[in-house]
Amino acid sequence: MMAARRQFLMLGGGVFATLGFPQLLPAAPVETVEMKGTARGESVWFAPMGLAIAAGTTVRFVNHDPGNSHTATAYHPALFDRARRIPAAARPWDSDFLLPDESFSVTFEAPGVHDFYCLPHEAAGMVGRIVVGQPGDPGWEGAAPDGDDLDPEVRAAFPPVEAILARGRILRGDMP
Numbered sequence: 545m546m547a548a549r550r551q552f553l554m555l556g557g558g559v560f561a562t563l564g565f566p567q568l569l570p571a572a573p574v575e576t577v578e579m580k581g582t583a584r585g586e587s588v589w590f591a592p593m594g595l596a597i598a599a600g601t602t603v604r605f606v607n608h609d610p611g612n613s614h615t616a617t618a619y620h621p622a623l624f625d626r627a628r629r630i631p632a633a634a635r636p637w638d639s640d641f642l643l644p645d646e647s648f649s650v651t652f653e654a655p656g657v658h659d660f661y662c663l664p665h666e667a668a669g670m671v672g673r674i675v676v677g678q679p680g681d682p683g684w685e686g687a688a689p690d691g692d693d694l695d696p697e698v699r700a701a702f703p704p705v706e707a708i709l710a711r712g713r714i715l716r717g718d719m720p
């Protein structure tokens with residue numbers, strides 16, 4: 545009688561534990577890219593500005609600049625008629641304007657180099673690069689060739705793909 549009751553309690557505890565801790569289930573990976581700026585807005589940037597992720601990772605762009613609105617916008621002809629700088633297999637994406645503390649998430653699937661910019665601050669060098677997977681992955685598409693679409697200062701602001709792959713993430717202070 546006692547044994548049977550103990551067995552019942554243990555079983556009950558097991559069911560409770562399973563239902564009570566859903567966070568123990570494996571979650572899809574999530575990374576954060578912050579939009580930042582100095583108090584008077586002389587300088588604005590993405591942090592990190594270079595990020596290496598595995599396919600299937602969701603990146604959350606969050607505006608942590610109290611003084612400015614920002615966007616995270618993929619370079620793509622469907623968005624403001626820009627030359628494509630994301631893999632052909634990737635869907636174009638655009639956060640639209642994010643007010644301070646607002647955020648926007650994108651899940652990256654296509655292997656390769658995904659370049660993006662902030663609509664009002666591209667000319668100030670507010671651009672970023674996300675590298676999904678690595679060269680040799682099926683369908684990998686490397687960095688887009690530098691066309692006339694970009695000012696030389698903007699081209700120079702993209703962290704090199706090799707540096708992103710080597711370090712995982714590149715912050716503004718890591719750039720030469």
Ligand SMILES: [Cu+2]
Pocket residue numbers: 588613614615662663664665670
């Ligand atoms: Cu901006």
